[in-house]
Amino acid sequence: GQQLNQSPQSMFIQEGEDVSMNCTSSSIFNTWLWYKQDPGEGPVLLIALYKAGELTSNGRLTAQFGITRKDSFLNISASIPSDVGIYFCAGRGNNAGNMLTFGGGTRLMVKP
Amino acid sequence: KAGVTQTPRYLIKTRGQQVTLSCSPISGHRSVSWYQQTPGQGLQFLFEYFSETQRNKGNFPGRFSGRQFSNSRSEMNVSTLELGDSALYLCASSLAALSTDTQYFGPGTRLTVL
Numbered sequence: 103g104q105q106l107n108q109s110p111q112s113m114f115i116q117e118g119e120d121v122s123m124n125c126t127s128s129s130i131f132n133t134w135l136w137y138k139q140d141p142g143e144g145p146v147l148l149i150a151l152y153k154a155g156e157l158t159s160n161g162r163l164t165a166q167f168g169i170t171r172k173d174s175f176l177n178i179s180a181s182i183p184s185d186v187g188i189y190f191c192a193g194r195g196n197n198a199g200n201m202l203t204f205g206g207g208t209r210l211m212v213k214p
Numbered sequence: 215k216a217g218v219t220q221t222p223r224y225l226i227k228t229r230g231q232q233v234t235l236s237c238s239p240i241s242g243h244r245s246v247s248w249y250q251q252t253p254g255q256g257l258q259f260l261f262e263y264f265s266e267t268q269r270n271k272g273n274f275p276g277r278f279s280g281r282q283f284s285n286s287r288s289e290m291n292v293s294t295l296e297l298g299d300s301a302l303y304l305c306a307s308s309l310a311a312l313s314t315d316t317q318y319f320g321p322g323t324r325l326t327v328l
Contacts, residue, residue, distance in 0.1 A: 133314075144218070144304050144319030145257075152314060190257065200247050200308055200317060201270045204257035 108191050108205030115181055116213050123189060123208040124175040131193030134167050134174040135202065139188045148189075149176070181212050216241065218307050218320035226326045232293040235323045239286050239307030245269075246288040247317065248280060251302040260303075263288055264310070292325075300327045 108125045115121060125134070133152055137145035149160050151167035151174060158165055164177045174191055191205040219238045227233050239246050247270075248260040259272040263282035280290040286307075292299055302322040308315040 137319075142321065144306075144321050146319070147316055150314075150316065192257075199264070199269045200245055200262050200306070200315070201259045201272070202247075202249075202317070203259070206256050
């Protein structure tokens with residue numbers, strides 16, 4: 103089946119640093135989504151991207167839908183301790199309804 | 215507006231038993247999807263229901279089944295439980311089934327199979 107390769111798997115950074123993570127796919131997606139999951143909770147949507155080349159921001163978060171439709175990245179600027187968690191990319195293909203394919207996740211740890 | 219609720223939150227079963235998990239979507243949402251999350255396989259799509267009809271199904275054995283009721287509430291059932299079925303089962307709801315609809319996840323049901 104489709105696979106999303108998400109990297110890095112984990113990051114341990116200093117508070118205030120910028121963070122970058124990305125996802126690549128062997129298949130084309132029509133929608134790219136970025137979620138954050140805290141312990142004991144379900145994933146929460148951070149940013150949704152619907153068009154190739156689209157660049158979207160949500161506060162300190164910026165994500166882009168790759169021009170080939172096979173990749174996406176998420177940047178977090180000036181990280182703070184509450185950014186700690188697991189970040190997932192997810193893609194939705196054509197005619198896939200609401201079926202999402204998820205990346206393996208990036209575990210972010212922030213040192214105050 | 216209340217979010218997606220899942221019951222129970224935690225469940226312990228033994229091999230060979232069956233289990234039923236419940237999901238109540240956000241009021242007005244008609245699409246419900248189910249995902250399995252494990253440390254080894256990550257988040258994997260199980261199935262999606264819209265207006266009481268299964269719209270998509272992931273690559274899981276027939277032991278995994280689900281249904282949706284007229285009030286959009288959904289249940290999933292796993293029969294003949296195996297140790298590998300231990301996982302966090304997540305439910306997500308959305309308004310309809312359009313590609314631009316946002317999916318909202320519930321907190322999940324953590325199933326442990328002994």
